[in-house]
Structure formats: structure tokens, C-alpha cells
Amino acid sequence: ENIGRLIIKCPDQPGIVAAVTTFLKEHNANIVELSQYSMNPEGGTFFTRIEFECPDLKKQGEKLEQEFQEVADQFSMEWKFNYVSDLKRAAIFVSKEPHCLLELLWEWQSGDLMMDIALVISNHEDARATVEALQIPYYYIPANKDIRKEVEEKQLKLLQVFEIDLIILARYMQILTPDFVAAHPNRIINIHHSFLPAFIGARPYERAYDRGVKLIGATSHYVTNDLDEGPIIEQDIGRVNHRDSAEDMKKAGRTIERRVLARAVKWHIEDRVIVHGNKTVVF
Amino acid sequence: ENIGRLIIKCPDQPGIVAAVTTFLKEHNANIVELSQYSMNPEGGTFFTRIEFECPDLKKQGEKLEQEFQEVADQFSMEWKFNYVSDLKRAAIFVSKEPHCLLELLWEWQSGDLMMDIALVISNHEDARATVEALQIPYYYIPANKDIRKEVEEKQLKLLQVFEIDLIILARYMQILTPDFVAAHPNRIINIHHSFLPAFIGARPYERAYDRGVKLIGATSHYVTNDLDEGPIIEQDIGRVNHRDSAEDMKKAGRTIERRVLARAVKWHIEDRVIVHGNKTVVF
Amino acid sequence: ENIGRLIIKCPDQPGIVAAVTTFLKEHNANIVELSQYSMNPEGGTFFTRIEFECPDLKKQGEKLEQEFQEVADQFSMEWKFNYVSDLKRAAIFVSKEPHCLLELLWEWQSGDLMMDIALVISNHEDARATVEALQIPYYYIPANKDIRKEVEEKQLKLLQVFEIDLIILARYMQILTPDFVAAHPNRIINIHHSFLPAFIGARPYERAYDRGVKLIGATSHYVTNDLDEGPIIEQDIGRVNHRDSAEDMKKAGRTIERRVLARAVKWHIEDRVIVHGNKTVVF
Amino acid sequence: ENIGRLIIKCPDQPGIVAAVTTFLKEHNANIVELSQYSMNPEGGTFFTRIEFECPDLKKQGEKLEQEFQEVADQFSMEWKFNYVSDLKRAAIFVSKEPHCLLELLWEWQSGDLMMDIALVISNHEDARATVEALQIPYYYIPANKDIRKEVEEKQLKLLQVFEIDLIILARYMQILTPDFVAAHPNRIINIHHSFLPAFIGARPYERAYDRGVKLIGATSHYVTNDLDEGPIIEQDIGRVNHRDSAEDMKKAGRTIERRVLARAVKWHIEDRVIVHGNKTVVF
Known part of the structure; x- marks a missing residue:
């Protein structure tokens, strides 16, 4: 084009x-x-x-x-x-929960995400079959906080080999080190499972349940070294009520997370998102 | 009936x-x-x-x-x-911003809020004409944190005289003392201008602007002695974007606050809200 | 259970x-x-x-x-x-567009749709691999209006053999005969790609585009012999604007269709939907 | 400025x-x-x-x-x-239901609608006190279909005297003649109480109730000589369920109508709406 x-x-x-x-x-x-x-x-x-x-x-x-x-x-x-003809090359990181990964794969297959998905990296084997069926390389790199450095070295090497422009954390549940983040400014998109700044950190649905909120949400943002504090790209919410357990909220939340992340990635690869300070302009 | x-x-x-x-x-x-x-x-x-x-x-x-x-x-x-024939008797507290008060008066005039509005108490004179035009008594009680005790004594006396069942804080910007709150358990409804638990406390729109959120919201809740931590009755949100200044968010937020408070009050007077611990069941 | x-x-x-x-x-x-x-x-x-x-x-x-x-x-x-232990047995009918089928399969795999998907019937071969990978039988029955009767005979036989309780038309683009519909009262759930009663019939997105609407929607309903006139189970909408072509609306609409159909099916299999006249009570 | x-x-x-x-x-x-x-x-x-x-x-x-x-x-x-310093001069037409008029007056008082409200014309006396309290002239012109011509002559004269740029039909329930409409191309904004093109014409809430829809809506559009077919400026919706009577829908609909009309008027007076054929571009 x-x-x-x-x-x-x-x-x-x-x-x-x-x-x-x-x-x-x-x-x-x-x-x-x-x-x-x-x-x-x-x-x-x-x-x-x-x-x-x-x-x-x-x-x-x-x-x-x-x-x-x-x-x-x-x-x-x-x-x-x-x-436009130079497609961005993305790496998707995922842990156990596959819904965000699946949404991205699906939109990509439908032609609605104009990027190359160069590889998927996971600390679990669960999604291998799904990913490889689409001829996308899948790298299993077990991870935990004690081996963070070695893990990231392996990941960084892959990112280099595959010439990655964009890292998508599709419910990747490991924390990235400051060095890793610093090496990819405004190029790591995360999905957090709450409407930030509410429920920063772990277990947001459980805490939403405990607080008795009537809305749950999800937030897609660029990753910075302040946990869940990076520039917000997109947010959305859904209604819950007293009948919903924390588990119900998690299920309902998946649908919200999926569409929020997919939108944020779409806008990013269309160059619609400009970061300014800790905020975004989204054209 | x-x-x-x-x-x-x-x-x-x-x-x-x-x-x-x-x-x-x-x-x-x-x-x-x-x-x-x-x-x-x-x-x-x-x-x-x-x-x-x-x-x-x-x-x-x-x-x-x-x-x-x-x-x-x-x-x-x-x-x-x-x-149902014993209408609840409500006191509305308001400060300078009239939009929540106006919404309640309006719904009440349309026959959609089945309660008696027994009086309006304000630390400003601004809304007097509007309120008195509807034959509702208006009490001006200047307030600030140094005279909190005297102010609340006057207010409590009025609440007693008018046999009040329900206190609605329609953007009343003074903090109530623990004694005042304790005397009205689950009978004080507040509207907070953020989707709690995000932006607890003062100046939520300014802080929402600074954080660069893509959604703003409002929360109606029963007042307890933990600021903005009481049982949530209703929440709603609206979209904002990078073009919206803090001032724009305030304006857009008014519409959300109005409808969230009106719904919460409606459900309360229809006995649809049951408090359990720090949460509500809303039937 | x-x-x-x-x-x-x-x-x-x-x-x-x-x-x-x-x-x-x-x-x-x-x-x-x-x-x-x-x-x-x-x-x-x-x-x-x-x-x-x-x-x-x-x-x-x-x-x-x-x-x-x-x-x-x-x-x-x-x-x-x-x-609850007697799971309903569903047949999913699909034509070329797979998004609604995929959503159902996905929710089902996640354990969020408690039913047996007994078989998938399609007038195209496109979805075979996806369906069979989940060990669900896939029947390809070519269809067009000239052979409607023979097609439905084959379909009815399969429905009988598989002891089907529920037929889900997941963007199945063939019209069913009155006999077929009459044989399954309130047991055929369709997804129509507009907020009914707007844009009944064919090509709703194109017509929505031509009309210049600012909202598009989807409707899930039980099928009756009046086209798109059956009892509505669920509807939802999304925003569009002047920049959206009919094609953009179709893409945006897919996400709406997916979630509307999934909700309707979920409520049906949980016995939450009661038909009364041409309306539904949804508990 | x-x-x-x-x-x-x-x-x-x-x-x-x-x-x-x-x-x-x-x-x-x-x-x-x-x-x-x-x-x-x-x-x-x-x-x-x-x-x-x-x-x-x-x-x-x-x-x-x-x-x-x-x-x-x-x-x-x-x-x-x-x-921007040349404020547009608006005439608001209203019949018995005041909610849309009240919303406009309110937004205008808050400084959120930068226009002159030059006069209000009504075929009822109901809103006179409210309007005149704001020093806005109120003209009562009884109307019915038999005297349409005489009525419009009076109205047109007033529009001329007051040098009106914009006519807002804030639930004005009389039909305008083709001559009247032709004289004000893209200058008459109406609020219709359904999400068009569903429920064109009279009694949309009753028909929505009869159809058993799960969403009700409102549409603001420029008036043309095809009833409810003019270029759409804005639409919005709200959820209803089987418990809502037609009367409940009307009440819930008022809130939707109010905000849809207010937005459309705001965009019009900020010159954000460009009509093209039967559609609008809204910047």
C-alpha cells in the first residue's frame, strides 16, 4: 500500500x-x-x-x-x-488464563489487527496447541521471582531475534524488572483487570467483591516501572450486583478485559496513541 | 394505599x-x-x-x-x-453546586420519588429561591470545620423537629462528625464524584484528569465514619478523552452524579436496599 | 448435583x-x-x-x-x-461467519455454558477443523432456497438422532420453513444483527449505514414464523460515527453479536427465560 | 472573544x-x-x-x-x-411534558449551552412560570391540526421578530407543515422518543412495550418533511426489562431524551454538526 x-x-x-x-x-x-x-x-x-x-x-x-x-x-x-505496509512485529506474553490471547489471535485471524504476531512467550504450556495451529512459534519459559533475571535474558534474546516492536502482556502474571521495562519505553501494553486507579496490584476482583462495587472494569496501559501506574490507553466497565461472587466477577471481567486489550492494541498499531507524560492522546 | x-x-x-x-x-x-x-x-x-x-x-x-x-x-x-402510604421524610443537604438537589426536586415534582422532602439545609444561600418556590422550608446554616459542633447541633434539632427518616447529601461539602453519623445508621446517602474506590477524598475530577483516565464516574453510598468507604448503593460512569480538561470532566460528571444519586434515593425509599456488613443487597 | x-x-x-x-x-x-x-x-x-x-x-x-x-x-x-445435572443438548447452526460459533465454543470450553454441544450443522465447510478439534461432530449440509425441504429433512433427522433440546442459529443465513419452526417452539435461538425492530430482514448494517444511525446493535430472540419478530431475549448496542463504513459497522457489530447471543443462550440453559405471548420474562 | x-x-x-x-x-x-x-x-x-x-x-x-x-x-x-461571540438565537418549542425544556434551561443556566434562548413557544400554559422566572419571553399559541396554518403564521412572525437561528422541538407534539420545515433547513432539532428507525411515529414507548424490547432509546435529529427520517445527530439508549410497564419506560426514557437532546443542541451551537445528504458528520 x-x-x-x-x-x-x-x-x-x-x-x-x-x-x-x-x-x-x-x-x-x-x-x-x-x-x-x-x-x-x-x-x-x-x-x-x-x-x-x-x-x-x-x-x-x-x-x-x-x-x-x-x-x-x-x-x-x-x-x-x-x-502501513511495514507491519509492527508483536510478541504476546501470556500465563495460564488464555482469554486475552485468544481474543487477539481471533481479531488477527479476522484481519482486524494489522500486525505480525511473531511469537508467543508463556510461563505455562497450556496455550501451545492453539498458538502453533496458527503457525506462530510458542516459547515456554518457566518463570518465578527467584529466576527473574535469567528468564528475562531468554525473553530479551527472543525479542531481539524476532525483531519485536511491541510486547503485549495478555494476562502475563509475572512482574517485569525495571531494566526490561526501560528497554521498551511505551512498547509494552498490559491489561489490568480493574478500572484503574481502583484496585492497583493483585487480586482486583476479590477486592472489588469485598468492597461491594456495582461496576467492575479493565484498563489497558503502557507498562512503566510504577506498578499499574503507566499511561492509560483504554478502559471499560461492566455491571455487577450483590448476586455476583468474586468468581462471577472474574468471568464477567474476562469479556471486558478482552475487548479493552484488543482496542488498545488496535489503536497502538494504527499509531493512534501518543504518550505525553503519564497520559495518552488517542486519535 | x-x-x-x-x-x-x-x-x-x-x-x-x-x-x-x-x-x-x-x-x-x-x-x-x-x-x-x-x-x-x-x-x-x-x-x-x-x-x-x-x-x-x-x-x-x-x-x-x-x-x-x-x-x-x-x-x-x-x-x-x-x-407505602407512610412516606419517608427526607432532609436534603446541599452546598454551592445545585445540580444534584435540582435533579431530586425535579424527580420529586414528576412524581417519581415517593417521599416527603421536609426541608433543605445548606451552608449557602444560593438555592433558597428554587427550594422555597416549591413550598419546601430552606435553612441556611453557615458551616466550616471550626464550628462543626454548633452547626450539627442546629442541624440535629431541625432533623428532630421535622421527624426526618433520611438525610441526602446532595453535594454537601462539609464533613460530618462521627456522632452525627452514628446517630443515623444507613440513613445518610451521599454522592461521591468518582467511581469508588478510585479517588477517595477531595478533588476527584482533578485527580482523574491528572491520572489520565478514560472513564469518570460517580458513586452513591451510605455514609459511615470511614470517608467514602460506606456501603455502595449505585455507581455509573461516562467516557472522557484527552481533550477533556478537569473542568470538562466536572461538567460531564454532573450528569452522572445526578442520575446515580436519584437512583440510589429511589431504591432506598422503595426499601430495595439492605445493608449487610459494608455492602448492599439491592433488590 | x-x-x-x-x-x-x-x-x-x-x-x-x-x-x-x-x-x-x-x-x-x-x-x-x-x-x-x-x-x-x-x-x-x-x-x-x-x-x-x-x-x-x-x-x-x-x-x-x-x-x-x-x-x-x-x-x-x-x-x-x-x-441441573441433565444438561441441555444443543445443535449449533452456522454459515460462513464464525464469530458467534467461536464465542459459544469458547464460553463452553471455559465452563461458562453448562450444556452439551451435541453437533454443529453448517451449509459451509469453513468451521469444520475448529469444531472437530473439540471432538464435536460437524455436519456439512449444503443449502439454498430451492432445496430447503430436503435440507431440513436431513437436519431434522440429525436433531432427532442427537436428541436435541435447543437449536442455536449462530449467524445461520438460511430461512427456516414454518414446519421446522413449529416443531421447535421457543427452542430456536437466533442472533439478528440489529437492534430490533429496527432493520428487520437482510443487510442491516448496510441499512444502518445508509440511515446514518449513531448506534448499532444486535438482538437475540426465539425464532417464530414472523421474520425477526419472535420474543426478544437480549439486546445490546455499540456506538458508531460518521467515520465508520458499513464494513466497519459489521466488524464492530461482531463483538456485540457475540456477547448478546452468548448471554441469551446462557440464560436459556439456566431456565431463566419464560416466553409469554411475544415477550420474554428473563429472571 | x-x-x-x-x-x-x-x-x-x-x-x-x-x-x-x-x-x-x-x-x-x-x-x-x-x-x-x-x-x-x-x-x-x-x-x-x-x-x-x-x-x-x-x-x-x-x-x-x-x-x-x-x-x-x-x-x-x-x-x-x-x-463564537455571535451567540446563536434559539426558540424552544414545547408542549405539555417539560423535561427536555427544563434540561435545556438548566444547562443554559450552568453556562454549558452557549446560546441565547430568545423565547419559548408552547401550545400549553404549563411552563410559563418556570420560563418567565428566567426572564425569557413565553408565548402561548394554542394549536391543533385544524388551525395549523394560522398557528404557524404566528410562530413564524415571532421567529422573525426575535431573529431566530435555531428551533428546538423539546417534545413539541404538533406536526410542522412542509412550508415551515422548508423555511428552516437543518435548523430545526427534534427529539424523538425512540432509537430510530425503530418506532417511527406516535406512541413509541407503548409500541416498545408491546414488542418486548430490552432497550429503549431516544434520537435527536434535524427535522425534514419525512416524519422522523431527518439526519440523526445523536442517539442513546437505556435498559428495560419485563417488569417495566409502558409508563415505567416513559419515565426512564425522559432521562435519555434529556441528555440526547442537550448533547445534540450543544454540538449544533458549537458548529460541530455538518449535514450531508441524510446524514450528519459530527466533529
Whole structure:
């Protein structure tokens, strides 16, 4: 395809959109979708995501990027061109509960998640058959907190070999070390089984049950070194009532987790999510 | 009307429903609606709410209650007969923001909240005209944390004079003392402007904004002496996104707060809410 | 298990609940959950669903049913005892789109749909591998409107051989004949891909797109001989906007269809759905 | 204020955004928010809404519009500059049920609906006190289908005298004539009490009840001469169940109608709604 995306973050000032869109026009790039957000037009941060079509984009891309540098410098931009034909390569991490993994595999099979699922890594063998049936490599790496370092070394090696852009924690129940996280800034997406910041940490459904809430939820966020404190991409909730046990909440929660994670991953691979501080702009 | 409600909480054991419904039948009471919940059929707590119709209920009520004592004793019941014609008498407390008060007045005028609004108490004069236009007494009692005791003495006196059954904190922004709360167990309904247990305490919308959540919410709960920790009656949420400032969230939140509080009050006055520990059964 | 369910529909009159619960108590059946609804306490129809536990239920069941006849006669009841250990036997019909089938298989594998999936019947071969991998027989019966009669004969024979209680049309895109439908009253559950009664019939997403709706939906209902007019069990919706093409709506709709059908099937097999006229009571 | 909005609709082609944003930049207008949508980048219709800030806009406006004509001609644009300081002038029409009117008045009082409510017209006297208490003129014009023409003449005269830009039918239960509608294209906003296209026409809640739906809804749309067929601006729904009578649905529906109409009006006065054929783009 000849579709590209230009993502920009910079200090706001007059003339940014004009400069960028004029640049694109002069390079024969027709805008398909333009989203823009300014935190504060008088002195805040400016964000844009522009999807464009450009004949012969594969060849033109490098030239485009070189020549854009001038515009970028003028406005002190952080910027990135992405090409729709360069699919992101994802690694999915999973533990015992398969529902989030299955949802991703399914959406991917239906053609609704435009990425390569390069491999699945798990500390359990449970999902091997399902994953391998789709010709996706499955790596079983037993894990616990005492061997965290060795485990992550194996994982990092695989991520390198498979040239991974994106790590999806699809209910992977091991904590990642600060080094691992630091090596993948805004590239690890987690699903937490509560509407954060409620019920940070372990056993959220049990604690939701104990508190007697009338809503349960799930939150997909980028992983940072503060547990469950990273930038939120998407959240959703469902109703529960006094008849629901903690076990019922877990079951009902699965459906919520599945759709929240799938949406977050979809938006990420479409370059719709821009992280700013501890928040996200989702175009 | 000849409609009554029987609310029961007791240790579960076989035969409760049979005993109660047989009693009602023998007293010519026809069941209109029966809700039942057992936390655990083998040894938990049993709850029921039975709405019934009984000819000449006003006269029969006392006899019914006397004779029910025998059934109640047999099963160690906590129980209560309520009569729909005895409207609960509510006091609404409000500070500056009127939206929750207005919603309650409105639903009440439409005939959708079957209670008497006996008076409104506020630490501001703002809502006086609106309230008095409906022939509801309005008491202005300035308040701050230094004069809490004197303020509550005045309030308690009014509650006594007006024979109040129910206190509704419709965005009343003063903290109540433990004595005040203890005097009204499960009779003070508050609306908190977050989906608890997220954002307990002050300035929840500002903190929601800072955290970058994608959902905001509101929670209605009975007040206990643990701030925002009382039994939850109802919660609901709305979507926000990166374009919403804390101020936008406050505005959007008003609509959620209004409907959550109105539902909680409605369920309370229909005797649908039974408190058990720190949770509610809502029939 | 020793869990049974008693489902009753009869003209309302005083004493029904007392009579039934007294009967259960006398037969050592302890009530686990009781739901009751009366369309109009003075002269309408009464519905109840009682879940109970009874020692040695397998053996006692027949006796229970015989002796209940007396109570039933007294109140002119339509009634039925179901035993949780007698799983319903379902046939799933599917055409090309697999998402609803997959959702059912998944929920079933997770232990959330307590039924036997006895077989899958399809007019396409697409889903064979998925279904057979779960040791469920898969029957490919090509179908079109010219051979409807022969097709249904084959299907009916399979339903008989497999002793089917429930037919689930999981996006089965062939119309059933009146004879077929009449043979399975309130036993065929369909998922229609719109919020009925909007967009009855073919191509609802395209028509939703053309109309410019801001919500799309799905409806699960029992099949009758009036197309898409049968008793509704469950409905749900999702938001769309001007950026969504008909194709986008189809994709978004799949998620809605999946959860609506799964809920309807769950409620049906738990005996929570009682049909009355062209409506359902869902306990 | 110095905030303006530029709304454009034109055939899509490369270079539109560049031309428009360059024009704005050259006129010292800084973009606050830019939304853009292209039905089909290769040959469809292009829509944009640009909110900008420009020093001394009141004085500059006319010059801006004159000079923009050149850009507009180049791309065959339909276009319009609106100035935030020029509040739209609305007339609210209401019949007996006041809830939608009250919601609008309330949001307006809270500062959340930036428009002038120039007058209220009703075929009943019920709302007079409420409206006049806010210093808004109230005109009682009795109406029925036999005197439709005379009624509308009176109404049209008032609309002219008060220089009305927007007519809001806040549960106004009289049908408007084709002439009246034709005179106000895309300027009459109605609230219909169902999720269209379900239950077009009269008595939607009764029909929803009869059909046994599990969701009720409301739809706000521009009025055209096809009853309830105009471009939809916003829709929302709420859950109902078998216990809800048609009367209960009406009550529950009021809350939905209120928020759907308020949102639609808010979006309209912020120039976020662009009509295209029988659909809307809502930015």
C-alpha cells in the first residue's frame, strides 16, 4: 500500500499545520485523515497524526523523511513517519488464563489487527496447541521471582531475534524488572483487570467483591516501572450486583478485559496513541 | 394505599420463604413482588423483600406486626414492615453546586420519588429561591470545620423537629462528625464524584484528569465514619478523552452524579436496599 | 448435583408462593434462588423460577413431579421441573461467519455454558477443523432456497438422532420453513444483527449505514414464523460515527453479536427465560 | 472573544488543508482545533471544522471572509465563518411534558449551552412560570391540526421578530407543515422518543412495550418533511426489562431524551454538526 502516517509532537505555535500540510502537498501526499490536538493553544504542546496516501511511497519514504527534517527543525518537533505496509512485529506474553490471547489471535485471524504476531512467550504450556495451529512459534519459559533475571535474558534474546516492536502482556502474571521495562519505553501494553486507579496490584476482583462495587472494569496501559501506574490507553466497565461472587466477577471481567486489550492494541498499531507524560492522546 | 413491604434478614435455613408466605396468605396479604437472596444456601445470610397488598392495611398493620413476631422468632429474623402510604421524610443537604438537589426536586415534582422532602439545609444561600418556590422550608446554616459542633447541633434539632427518616447529601461539602453519623445508621446517602474506590477524598475530577483516565464516574453510598468507604448503593460512569480538561470532566460528571444519586434515593425509599456488613443487597 | 429448578406460569391469585414453597419445604428442598413476577397482581399472569437443592434429587425427582401435580392443578399451572445435572443438548447452526460459533465454543470450553454441544450443522465447510478439534461432530449440509425441504429433512433427522433440546442459529443465513419452526417452539435461538425492530430482514448494517444511525446493535430472540419478530431475549448496542463504513459497522457489530447471543443462550440453559405471548420474562 | 470557526464542505482533492491552514496562518489566525473527514480520499466529499483564534477578530472578520473567497473558489467550497461571540438565537418549542425544556434551561443556566434562548413557544400554559422566572419571553399559541396554518403564521412572525437561528422541538407534539420545515433547513432539532428507525411515529414507548424490547432509546435529529427520517445527530439508549410497564419506560426514557437532546443542541451551537445528504458528520 501507499499509505503512510506522520506523527508529531512539539511546542504549539502558529503555522504548524500549514507548514506540515504544505510539505505533504508539495510531495504529492494526499491527506486521508488528520487529527490534531493542542493542550493549550497559547504555549502548550501540539500533537498531530496525519494519515496520507502518496504514490510510490516505498521508494519515496526515505526522501520524504530527509526533507521533512527541515520543517521539523523549524518547530522543534519529535516526529516519526510510519508506513502501513511495514507491519509492527508483536510478541504476546501470556500465563495460564488464555482469554486475552485468544481474543487477539481471533481479531488477527479476522484481519482486524494489522500486525505480525511473531511469537508467543508463556510461563505455562497450556496455550501451545492453539498458538502453533496458527503457525506462530510458542516459547515456554518457566518463570518465578527467584529466576527473574535469567528468564528475562531468554525473553530479551527472543525479542531481539524476532525483531519485536511491541510486547503485549495478555494476562502475563509475572512482574517485569525495571531494566526490561526501560528497554521498551511505551512498547509494552498490559491489561489490568480493574478500572484503574481502583484496585492497583493483585487480586482486583476479590477486592472489588469485598468492597461491594456495582461496576467492575479493565484498563489497558503502557507498562512503566510504577506498578499499574503507566499511561492509560483504554478502559471499560461492566455491571455487577450483590448476586455476583468474586468468581462471577472474574468471568464477567474476562469479556471486558478482552475487548479493552484488543482496542488498545488496535489503536497502538494504527499509531493512534501518543504518550505525553503519564497520559495518552488517542486519535 | 394498601401496599406494604416486609424486609427480612436472617441466617439461612430451609423453610423461611414457606413460613413467611404462608403467614402472609393467612393474613389475606397478596404478594405483589418477592425478591430473595441467599449469600450461601448452606449457612449464609438470607435476605428478602416482599411487597404485598392487603385490604385495610392501615388498620391491620399493627396486628400483622404483632403476630409476625412468632415467625420472626422462629428464624431469628431482623425484620421490618413498611407501609407505602407512610412516606419517608427526607432532609436534603446541599452546598454551592445545585445540580444534584435540582435533579431530586425535579424527580420529586414528576412524581417519581415517593417521599416527603421536609426541608433543605445548606451552608449557602444560593438555592433558597428554587427550594422555597416549591413550598419546601430552606435553612441556611453557615458551616466550616471550626464550628462543626454548633452547626450539627442546629442541624440535629431541625432533623428532630421535622421527624426526618433520611438525610441526602446532595453535594454537601462539609464533613460530618462521627456522632452525627452514628446517630443515623444507613440513613445518610451521599454522592461521591468518582467511581469508588478510585479517588477517595477531595478533588476527584482533578485527580482523574491528572491520572489520565478514560472513564469518570460517580458513586452513591451510605455514609459511615470511614470517608467514602460506606456501603455502595449505585455507581455509573461516562467516557472522557484527552481533550477533556478537569473542568470538562466536572461538567460531564454532573450528569452522572445526578442520575446515580436519584437512583440510589429511589431504591432506598422503595426499601430495595439492605445493608449487610459494608455492602448492599439491592433488590 | 442435587440442584433442580421449578418453572411455573399460571393465573395470578393469592397463595401461590406459599403453596409452592410449602410443598418444597415438605419435600426437603431448600430454596437457593427464587424469582417471581406478576404481570398484574389482580388478575394477570404469575411467573416464578425457583432453584432449589434437594438431597438425592436424581431419585426423588420423579416422586416430586408426581406429587406436585396436586399443587399445580389447584392453581392451573403450566410447570416444569428441570435438573441441573441433565444438561441441555444443543445443535449449533452456522454459515460462513464464525464469530458467534467461536464465542459459544469458547464460553463452553471455559465452563461458562453448562450444556452439551451435541453437533454443529453448517451449509459451509469453513468451521469444520475448529469444531472437530473439540471432538464435536460437524455436519456439512449444503443449502439454498430451492432445496430447503430436503435440507431440513436431513437436519431434522440429525436433531432427532442427537436428541436435541435447543437449536442455536449462530449467524445461520438460511430461512427456516414454518414446519421446522413449529416443531421447535421457543427452542430456536437466533442472533439478528440489529437492534430490533429496527432493520428487520437482510443487510442491516448496510441499512444502518445508509440511515446514518449513531448506534448499532444486535438482538437475540426465539425464532417464530414472523421474520425477526419472535420474543426478544437480549439486546445490546455499540456506538458508531460518521467515520465508520458499513464494513466497519459489521466488524464492530461482531463483538456485540457475540456477547448478546452468548448471554441469551446462557440464560436459556439456566431456565431463566419464560416466553409469554411475544415477550420474554428473563429472571 | 477572538475565537472563530470555519466550516467547509467540498469535493475532496489534494491540497485543501494546506491551502486553508496557510490562509489562516497568513491572517494571524492560530488553529485551536482542527477536525477533518474525507468520505473517500479519491473522489468523495471533504469536510472540515477549524476553530481558530485571531487577534481583533470582530474587526478582521469581514476582511477574512472576503479574502477567503479566493481559496473557496479554487476548491468549490461550501463554507461559513462563525464567530463564537455571535451567540446563536434559539426558540424552544414545547408542549405539555417539560423535561427536555427544563434540561435545556438548566444547562443554559450552568453556562454549558452557549446560546441565547430568545423565547419559548408552547401550545400549553404549563411552563410559563418556570420560563418567565428566567426572564425569557413565553408565548402561548394554542394549536391543533385544524388551525395549523394560522398557528404557524404566528410562530413564524415571532421567529422573525426575535431573529431566530435555531428551533428546538423539546417534545413539541404538533406536526410542522412542509412550508415551515422548508423555511428552516437543518435548523430545526427534534427529539424523538425512540432509537430510530425503530418506532417511527406516535406512541413509541407503548409500541416498545408491546414488542418486548430490552432497550429503549431516544434520537435527536434535524427535522425534514419525512416524519422522523431527518439526519440523526445523536442517539442513546437505556435498559428495560419485563417488569417495566409502558409508563415505567416513559419515565426512564425522559432521562435519555434529556441528555440526547442537550448533547445534540450543544454540538449544533458549537458548529460541530455538518449535514450531508441524510446524514450528519459530527466533529
